[in-house]
């Protein structure tokens with residue numbers, strides 16, 4: 001059995017101004033041919049899990065192309081076409097093949113192509129013909145489209161958020177592919193979708209969270225033998241497209257009607273819990289004042305500027321609130337502002353100057369905050385993730401500066417990088433253990449830092465990843481949709 005493998009992973013966001021080009025993907029990782037296998041070994045990636053499962057099943061793996069971005073606005077059309085051609089041409093050139101496995105995020109957007117994964121899979125299917133099975137693994141926040149489900153017989157989404165099961169998901173998709181190649185099953189994938197989007201902040205699959213119950217139901221359906229695989233997609237909500245909505249998905253053995261029924265059941269399980277996704281949040285000034293009256297360390301979660309959701313990471317609203325309401329509190333805050341970092345480099349360590357911080361890329365909601373600070377440290381901000389989906393990967397904040405103002409260590413980075421724990425702070429010598437207030441621009445990983453003596457407050461407000469989805473001036477969503485409209489019954493998209 002010969003299986004071509006590829007990956008193209010990126011999470012888009014219609015509200016973000018970021019445009020990701022080849023260089024942005026190169027920073028996280030682009031690999032071709034056998035170099036892919038070396039790059040993914042020892043990682044917790046879906047592609048790694050898929051490759052291991054295929055080899056364990058006796059298949060010959062033909063690595064074609066792998067590109068991993070983070071999250072941001074849209075992928076520049078030129079790079080999208082270049083990457084998709086490398087995947088499609090590379091797989092076509094690898095024939096004869098018995099199967100294909102591709103790891104995708106599933107919520108990519110481009111300038112022109114609004115369904116990039118669907119376009120790649122449809123073109124690939126047209127090129128290789130109907131016989132060769134295609135398996136795809138997706139992120140839990142994927143925007144799954146009918147084109148994707150039509151072109152790929154097998155689609156499997158992550159089960160967990162925080163995402164800790166990318167490897168398992170890739171192995172699961174590859175496992176079904178092996179069974180299909182051996183002729184044991186004839187998999188079909190079906191999706192069902194409602195016109196509803198849910199706050200990412202409330203989407204954990206931990207403990208008693210609403211998605212934990214949805215996950216348990218999916219596993220029970222599989223255990224009962226109603227489907228080969230069941231996935232649920234609360235979806236990346238910051239996509240301004242009419243067909244974006246929560247999605248149920250099922251893979252069955254040659255039974256499309258059963259797949260539709262299971263997809264419908266798991267979709268209804270999400271819909272039934274939609275109100276439980278709403279979590280309390282405060283404006284930045286409210287949050288800083290409330291945190292100062294709490295005991296212990298408080299993590300301030302800047303949900304509207306979440307880098308992992310595609311925001312630019314340059315919103316200075318929380319910085320302004322700390323300077324106004326707790327200027328002497330020992331605190332740490334990281335913000336993206338390459339111009340301010342460059343200014344710090346130009347004046348050097350130990351020098352004091354006036355800086356205009358934040359709203360570097362995105363001035364739709366904020367203007368820069370002016371402050372006088374001392375340059376405490378200059379660094380290149382490289383670090384290796386100590387866990388999570390990017391475990392073992394190296395990230396680069398780029399030229400970065402730690403500015404000291406009052407009790408605040410302000411880490412000014414050149415690039416927006418995915419936050420896991422406090423690796424980015426530690427890389428620049430900022431010790432968050434000693435802090436009363438610590439700012440994070442992620443929506444889930446901060447939970448790993450909670451515990452005795454450490455609490456959190458989530459913020460709400462304008463930004464590239466706003467918490468309150470009903471407050472956004474969407475151009476393309478069709479009414480009625482949840483949560484803007486409190487519909488008595490769900491509105492199907494599919």
Ligand SMILES: [Zn+2]
Nearest residue numbers: 139140141163
């Ligand atoms: Zn995700």
